[in-house]
Amino acid sequence: MTEQFAVWTENDVEQSARWGSTSNAPVPKRIVVADDTMKADDAYRLACEGTALLWRGDFQNARQLSKAVASRIDRKPRRASDDPAKAFHLHRQTQGRRAQILGMLLIPLDADLSIPLRRAPDAQVALTEAFGITGEPSVRSLRDILGAIGAHEWHRKGVFIEALDARVHPAFGVFSPVRGEYVDLVTSAPLPSTESAFDIGTGTGVLAAVLARRGVKTVTATDQDPRALQCARTNLSRLGYGDQVNVVEADLFPEGTAPLVVCNPPWIPAKATSPIEYAVYDPAGAMLKGFLTGVAAHLDDGGEAWLILSDIAEHLGLRTRSELHDLIAAGGLTVVDRIDVKPTHAKVSDRTDALHAARARETTSLWRLRRR
Structure with a gap:
C-alpha cells in the first residue's frame, strides 16, 4: 500500500507526518491544530464538516472531548424502520457516520510510538503490537489509539x-x-x-x-x-x-x-x-x-x-x-x-x-x- 501523509499548517509552517488508520480511512483533507481551549460544540461542528483536529493539548482532555462529541452524535434521533433489513442498514450507516466523526480527533505519535502529550499513557508496547514501528513520526485517530490500548489489555488478561x-x-x-x-x-x-x-x-x-x-x-x-x-x-x-x-x-x-x-x-x-x-x-x-x-x-x-x-x-x-x-x-x-x-x-x-x-x-x- 502506498504511504500516505497527513499535512497541516502550524505556526505558519506546513508540516506533515505519516498517516495511519486501522480502518483504512483516507487522510483528512483539512487538518487544524486544536488544544484544551477547543469547545465540544466547535469540535463536533468541525468534525461533521470533515475537518480533523490534530491535538496538542492534554491527552486526558482529548478523551473527554471525544466523549463530549460522542454524546452530541448520539443525541440525534435515530431513523427508524419497520423493515428489519432496512433497520439494520440504517444502523450500520449511523455507526459508520459516528466512527467517521469520532475519527477526526487526531493524536501525534513520535517515531518510537510514544505520545508527546501531557498526561499521555505509556502505550508504546500496545501501539507497537497494533501498528508496528515505522521509525518516523505519525498521526492516528484517538479512536485507533484507544482501540489498540484496549486490545492490549484483552491480550494481556x-x-x-x-x-x-x-x-x-x-x-x-x-x-x-x-x-x-x-x-x-x-x-x-x-x-x-x-x-x-x-x-x-x-x-x-x-x-x-x-x-x-x-x-x-x-x-x-x-x-x-x-x-x-x-x-x-x-x-x-x-x-x-x-x-x-x-x-x-x-x-x-x-x-x-x-x-x-x-x-x-x-x-x-x-x-x-x-x-x-x-x-x-x-x-x-x-x-x-x-x-x-x-x-x-x-x-x-x-x-x-x-x-x-x-x-x-x-x-x-x-x-x-x-x-x-x-x-x-x-x-x-x-x-x-x-x-x-x-x-x-x-x-x-x-x-x-x-x-x-x-x-x-x-x-x-x-x-x-x-x-x-
Whole structure:
C-alpha cells in the first residue's frame, strides 16, 4: 500500500507526518491544530464538516472531548424502520457516520510510538503490537489509539474459556471469543472421529484447542490473516497443544481430507468497514458460501462438516432459512442434526440496542452436515 501523509499548517509552517488508520480511512483533507481551549460544540461542528483536529493539548482532555462529541452524535434521533433489513442498514450507516466523526480527533505519535502529550499513557508496547514501528513520526485517530490500548489489555488478561479451563489471549485485530455459546456447542457435539480435524478460519485458535482437548489426535487450523495465524500459534503453544495442532495459512481449506471439518464463519452477510469486523461481517456471505461449496471435497467417507452459525441474519432480513438450506444442498450436503443454544450475552436484554428485536430472537446452531 502506498504511504500516505497527513499535512497541516502550524505556526505558519506546513508540516506533515505519516498517516495511519486501522480502518483504512483516507487522510483528512483539512487538518487544524486544536488544544484544551477547543469547545465540544466547535469540535463536533468541525468534525461533521470533515475537518480533523490534530491535538496538542492534554491527552486526558482529548478523551473527554471525544466523549463530549460522542454524546452530541448520539443525541440525534435515530431513523427508524419497520423493515428489519432496512433497520439494520440504517444502523450500520449511523455507526459508520459516528466512527467517521469520532475519527477526526487526531493524536501525534513520535517515531518510537510514544505520545508527546501531557498526561499521555505509556502505550508504546500496545501501539507497537497494533501498528508496528515505522521509525518516523505519525498521526492516528484517538479512536485507533484507544482501540489498540484496549486490545492490549484483552491480550494481556486473556478471556477465560470454561471448555478449556484456561485463558485464550486475543491479539490486536483478532476477534475475541467472548460469546461462549459457540465454543460450548463444539465442546458438546458428538465427535465422528478423534483421528483428525480441520478448523477453518481459526482466529485465536480456540476451537482447534477445544478439539485437541477433546482428544482429536491431529488438528489442522487455517486462516488467511497473519495476525490470526500468529495469535493462534501462540495460544495453542501456551495451552500445550502446539504439537497437536498445525496452524497453516490457507484460503479456507488445507490440502487433503479429514473426518471432521469445523467452521465458524462471520454470521452477518454485510460489508465490513475495518479488519476486525471481518470476524462479524461476511460481505455477500462469501465465506459461508465458500465453506458449504467446498467442504464436501475435504471430507473423509462418512465424515462430518460442522457449521457454527447464528440465525441473526435471518431475523435481520439479510438471509432466509431456505437460502441456507439451498446452499447446503448445492454443496452436496445433507443435515444430520442441528444443535441449538440461546445466546446469553448482555445485548440480548439491552432494549436500547438498535438490533434488540433481532438479538432477542437469536439462536446459535451447530449444523452437523454430511455428503449426500
